[in-house]
Structure formats: structure tokens, C-alpha cells
Amino acid sequence: MPRIPINLNSLICPDYTLELFQDTRVPLVNDNTTHDQAAVILTNIWTASNTAEQLLWQLQVSADEDAAEALRQQDRKALALKEAEAAKEKEDQHKEERKRNLGKFLPIPDRPVPHCPPVIASQSATRRMDKGDCVPLWYYTNKGLENALSTYNSTDDDALSLLRGLDGLTSLIPASSTKESKGVIEDQDLDWEDFCIAAPWMIEAMGRASWPPERIQMMSNFWANLQEHLFRSSGAPFEQKALLLYQAEQHRLWHIAINTPHAGYNLSNINNSLLRDTKDQLFWKERTRSEADRDPPVSSLPNSVCLTTNHF
Structure with a gap:
């Protein structure tokens, strides 16, 4: 259907009684119909036609409004999608930031400064303990714990190392978690005092690493x-x-x-x-x-x- 170019509601019915429309009235004039009556007939025909055309115009206006609203909805959806993607990207960056700099986002426990320093093993030992692997007892001796405190974060956290897992697959992990402490003494070379000191600390570390109770x-x-x-x-x-x-x-x-x-x-x-x-x-x-x-x-x-x- 061709588009209606103008608003038909704005049209005014012509005055068919004018001399200008005499030729238009002539076909309707006969023994039973005068020029005035012919003008009335032409007015009625125009009004009926205009009413029908106004309905078509209104349908066209409604269709245009629906199309415009669909475009607006499409634009709103595209904008919402873009905003969602931007928010997700920002959230992913925030998660990555928290992952890379976990210590910056850890909650602060509401307790006083301890009289004795906390028992903190090296990052390498802690990672192995978290995985449930075998950890040399030396890491939990007094010397091993002192070494961990003195060398904490001495390796660049951004440096990565390749590690092969039990499944044969390799992955990139922070080099600080794989670097072995210097001066590690094998278990069989420890003296009994160091063994008796390390064993209880190892048990406590297993609990912090969520090892199964059994x-x-x-x-x-x-x-x-x-x-x-x-x-x-x-x-x-x-x-x-x-x-x-x-x-x-x-x-x-x-x-x-x-x-x-x-x-x-x-x-x-x-x-x-x-x-x-x-x-x-x-x-x-x-x-x-x-x-x-x-x-x-x-x-x-x-x-x-x-x-x-x-x-x-």
C-alpha cells in the first residue's frame, strides 16, 4: 500500500457551491437534482472518502510509531548489552585484580596484635600444603619459619613458572609459590628437637589447609x-x-x-x-x-x- 504523504485530518472539505466547482456539479444535475443538491452530494462523497482515508492515515501513523518504538527498543537493548559487557569487563578486571593482589583485599580481623608472630611457612610450602602434597618438615622448624619471614615476597609476584600437574598438564603459576627456600634440610637429616618442633606446626598447617580430619x-x-x-x-x-x-x-x-x-x-x-x-x-x-x-x-x-x- 502506498504511503499517504499528508495528514488527512488537516484537510478541509471544499465548498462545492462555488462557481469553481460548476463543472463538477453538472454531471449530477438533472430534472430531480439542482446545483445546490449536487453540491451537497459532492460534500457527502468527499466527507465519506476523507473519513476512510483518515482511518488509513491513522493506521499508517500507528505503524510508524510501532516501528519507531521497535527501533528505540533495539537501541535500548544494544545500549544495555554494551553497558552489561562494560560492567562485566570491569568486574572481570576487578576479580583479576583481587586474584593477583589478594592480600590487598583480605578482610581485617577484629583482634589485637599477637604477642608472638604468626606461624607462616614459605609460599612454596604453603602451596604444597594446600594441594595436600608432601612437605619437608624443615619448613615448619624454627629456622624454616624464620627463613619464610625473612624472604617473604622476595620473588616478583608477576613472574610465572611452568608447573606440570599429576594429570600431565602444565599450567602457569606465580614463581614465588614454586621457589624452594635455601638451606632446606631433608627430613632424615633433621635432629630430634627440630622434628619434635616441626610436627605440631605441620598438624596445625594441615588444619588451615582444610585437610580431611581423618x-x-x-x-x-x-x-x-x-x-x-x-x-x-x-x-x-x-x-x-x-x-x-x-x-x-x-x-x-x-x-x-x-x-x-x-x-x-x-x-x-x-x-x-x-x-x-x-x-x-x-x-x-x-x-x-x-x-x-x-x-x-x-x-x-x-x-x-x-x-x-x-x-x-
Whole structure:
């Protein structure tokens, strides 16, 4: 349907009685119809036609208004979508900011300054503890905790390192969480004082890392059973050392076994047969070393001595 170019409501019916419309009236004039009557007929025809055309005009106006409103709604939706995307981008940036600078957004606990400094292990140890991995006891000795406080954030937080997970996939993580502390002492090389200091701090750290209660209890029983073992108060050579070596080896092996299907077990039950084997291992290692120190190989003598012997 062609568009109506003007507002038909604004039109005024012509005065068909004027001389101007005589030729228009003539076809209607006859013996029964005068010029005045013909003018009335023409007025009625124009009014009826204009009324119908006004309805079409109103439909056109309504259609135009509907189209304009649809465009406005489309523009509002586009604007709302753009604003939502901008808000989401801002929120994502805020989340990333919170993730990268978590310490800046942590809530402030309503408690006084503690008399003793908090027990804070290194970022590397804390990350491993959060994952449930095996963590060397040294990190929770007095020296390990002092080292963590003195070296805290010494690595650029923005630096990233590649880490391969148990699933074989690699991921980028902050280098500060993978950097090992200098001077780490292996578990078997700790003395008993450091072992007894570290074990309770490790238990507390496991609780903060949300380890399952049964796993925390098992580790607590494991270390308590080692400290209460007969070897602990024995004066026999290698027996106390055997406990520390047993702890180091079995602590590490248990973490490997628990992540292997059908290989886990209760670590707290001390295997005394294995403990005796560990003591024997230390004994023979020390004996071999002593014999090597006492009887150096002939090849270690100076060449001049060999030549002199051969000369005679």
C-alpha cells in the first residue's frame, strides 16, 4: 500500500457551491437534482472518502510509531548489552585484580596484635600444603619459619613458572609459590628437637589447609608413635637415626601411594620389621663408609710411589 504523504485530518472539505466547482456539479444535475443538491452530494462523497482515508492515515501513523518504538527498543537493548559487557569487563578486571593482589583485599580481623608472630611457612610450602602434597618438615622448624619471614615476597609476584600437574598438564603459576627456600634440610637429616618442633606446626598447617580430619589424625598418630617408640629412648647406635630415616622415607612414599589407585594405607601403624631393616641399612652404610675411609684404594696412591715400587 502506498504511503499517504499528508495528514488527512488537516484537510478541509471544499465548498462545492462555488462557481469553481460548476463543472463538477453538472454531471449530477438533472430534472430531480439542482446545483445546490449536487453540491451537497459532492460534500457527502468527499466527507465519506476523507473519513476512510483518515482511518488509513491513522493506521499508517500507528505503524510508524510501532516501528519507531521497535527501533528505540533495539537501541535500548544494544545500549544495555554494551553497558552489561562494560560492567562485566570491569568486574572481570576487578576479580583479576583481587586474584593477583589478594592480600590487598583480605578482610581485617577484629583482634589485637599477637604477642608472638604468626606461624607462616614459605609460599612454596604453603602451596604444597594446600594441594595436600608432601612437605619437608624443615619448613615448619624454627629456622624454616624464620627463613619464610625473612624472604617473604622476595620473588616478583608477576613472574610465572611452568608447573606440570599429576594429570600431565602444565599450567602457569606465580614463581614465588614454586621457589624452594635455601638451606632446606631433608627430613632424615633433621635432629630430634627440630622434628619434635616441626610436627605440631605441620598438624596445625594441615588444619588451615582444610585437610580431611581423618588424614590429619593419621599424620598426628604417625609422628606421635615415632616419638613414643622404644628406639626413641634407646642408646643403641642408629636406632634414633633409624626413626628419622623411616619417617622421611615413609612420609614421602605414603603421599605417592595415596595418589596411586589401590595403593594407599594407614601410615600411623609403624612397621617394626621395616624399621629394623632401616636400622640395618644405616648400619651397613656406615660400616662401608668406615672401611672405605680406613683402607683407601691402591689407585689413590701417587704415581711416583708406584714407579718407585716397580723400579725395585
